[in-house]
Amino acid sequence: MNQNNNIIGYDSQTGQPIYGNQNTNIQQPTQPQMNTGYTQQPTQPQPPKKSKKGLVVVAVLAIIAVIAGIVLFGNQDKKEPTNNETPNNSEVENNNEQNNEQQNNNTGSSSDLIEEEYTGTKQNLTVATVGHVDHGKSTLTSAITKFYGKYKTADEIDGAPEVKKNGITYNASFVEYETTSRHYSHYDMPGHADYVKTIISGSVKLDGAILVVAATDGPMAQTREHLKLLHQAGVEKIVVYMSKCDMVDDNELLSLVEMEIRELVSEYGFDGDNTPIIKGSALKAIEGDKDGEASIRELITSMDKWLSKKENHEISYPHTKINAAVYVLSKEEGGRHTPFFNDYKPQISSSTARENGTITLPAGVEMVMPGDNVDMTITLEKAMSFKKGDNFQILEDGKLVAVGVIESIEQ
Ligand SMILES: Nc1nc2c(ncn2[C@@H]2O[C@H](COP(=O)(O)OP(=O)(O)OP(=O)(O)O)[C@@H](O)[C@H]2O)c(=O)[nH]1
Numbered sequence: 001m002n003q004n005n006n007i008i009g010y011d012s013q014t015g016q017p018i019y020g021n022q023n024t025n026i027q028q029p030t031q032p033q034m035n036t037g038y039t040q041q042p043t044q045p046q047p048p049k050k051s052k053k054g055l056v057v058v059a060v061l062a063i064i065a066v067i068a069g070i071v072l073f074g075n076q077d078k079k080e081p082t083n084n085e086t087p088n089n090s091e092v093e094n095n096n097e098q099n100n101e102q103q104n105n106n107t108g109s110s111s112d113l114i115e116e117e118y119t120g121t122k123q124n125l126t127v128a129t130v131g132h133v134d135h136g137k138s139t140l141t142s143a144i145t146k147f148y149g150k151y152k153t154a155d156e157i158d159g160a161p162e163v164k165k166n167g168i169t170y171n172a173s174f175v176e177y178e179t180t181s182r183h184y185s186h187y188d189m190p191g192h193a194d195y196v197k198t199i200i201s202g203s204v205k206l207d208g209a210i211l212v213v214a215a216t217d218g219p220m221a222q223t224r225e226h227l228k229l230l231h232q233a234g235v236e237k238i239v240v241y242m243s244k245c246d247m248v249d250d251n252e253l254l255s256l257v258e259m260e261i262r263e264l265v266s267e268y269g270f271d272g273d274n275t276p277i278i279k280g281s282a283l284k285a286i287e288g289d290k291d292g293e294a295s296i297r298e299l300i301t302s303m304d305k306w307l308s309k310k311e312n313h314e315i316s317y318p319h320t321k322i323n324a325a326v327y328v329l330s331k332e333e334g335g336r337h338t339p340f341f342n343d344y345k346p347q348i349s350s351s352t353a354r355e356n357g358t359i360t361l362p363a364g365v366e367m368v369m370p371g372d373n374v375d376m377t378i379t380l381e382k383a384m385s386f387k388k389g390d391n392f393q394i395l396e397d398g399k400l401v402a403v404g405v406i407e408s409i410e411q
Pocket residue numbers: 131132133134135136137138139140154158189190191243244245246247280281282283284
């Protein structure tokens with residue numbers, strides 16, 4: 001009702017307006033809504049009857065007293081709820097419920113879509129578990145939360161809902177945990193495509209990563225792809241967790257897998273000799289096994305020691321030729337419906353500029369389909385300011401068709 005829409009105050013906790021109609025309360029004290037609750041207020045005691053004339057006088061006095069009482073109480077009780085205000089009060093309550101819901105959604109649970117800005121005093125590092133499908137990324141993430149954060153099962157972590165950020169859609173679980181010196185913001189993605197998208201688009205800017213390699217398999221195709229992606233996005237340091245060691249009895253075999261990992265890590269530009277490689281079982285750790293738990297603690301200690309916050313003090317200079325890793329939006333994401341070929345000429349857009357560019361595909365790549373990721377060289381019509389690790393967009397007539405990260409500068 002319109003007459004109830006005046007703001008009569010603000011809730012001290014939520015800041016939400018409280019609606020009501022002051023004027024109605026004051027000027028129309030005899031309206032039905034005012035009577036509710038107050039007509040039962042004590043009325044004036046009746047004086048003893050003396051005579052008929054006296055009775056009339058007393059009755060008139062009593063009526064005046066009752067009316068005065070109503071007016072008086074009516075004025076005082078603007079603060080109290082009336083029937084009129086009840087819908088508005090419940091509106092405030094609803095707002096409170098919404099606020100509570102929002103707060104509950106922001107407590108850093110694994111299903112949170114987007115990293116909450118950490119406001120504590122410790123140094124915050126953003127990391128992710130990366131590695132081949134089924135190698136134990138989510139189980140490891142779960143084990144870490146068990147000992148250092150708010151425990152989430154691997155299933156909860158794997159069931160991340162879809163989000164849209166920077167024009168692309170992906171699934172990612174966010175968990176957070178703390179050591180004595182640091183706070184970690186940690187991402188775990190359910191699928192390979194999600195790693196490609198989040199890392200290339202810069203939706204998740206990593207300081208470091210935990211590469212998970214199952215001891216039963218050793219490095220596999222996506223182990224390589226993720227190492228390459230991390231390197232392209234400018235991640236300098238990683239730690240390695242060799243998972244599923246409970247399934248391998250042979251120590252020599254474990255040492256061989258470790259050697260293989262060190263070689264691969266070096267191949268993609270990381271310090272293969274000194275990168276910590278921890279052998280363990282995240283599954284056993286979750287089940288309460290002491291050695292399993294020890295491997296998780298060793299991993300966290302090595303993260304504290306080996307990983308560092310990425311400080312990007314490099315200055316951007318104008319360049320005309322860059323090498324980049326690019327993810328091409330799928331048709332479903334609003335991208336192209338058809339492939340593009342060598343010499344494709346879209347616009348390249350950064351946070352500060354937009355220029356025409358010509359794309360050169362790597363030798364052997366004939367065409368790029370929507371949904372693909374590809375390395376490319378971009379020649380710019382006019383110089384744009386860039387540095388390694390910067391993210392950019394590829395547009396066609398102003399429409400986003402791909403996202404990229406600068407891997408290196410040629411000119
Ligand atoms: N024995 C043993 N099994 C493990 C270990 N870690 C994970 N697993 C099992 O391996 C399977 C895959 O583990 P996940 O943690 O889901 O692997 P993931 O890398 O997150 O898989 P995707 O998200 O599908 O890429 C599950 O059945 C786990 O229980 C481990 O240390 N030891």
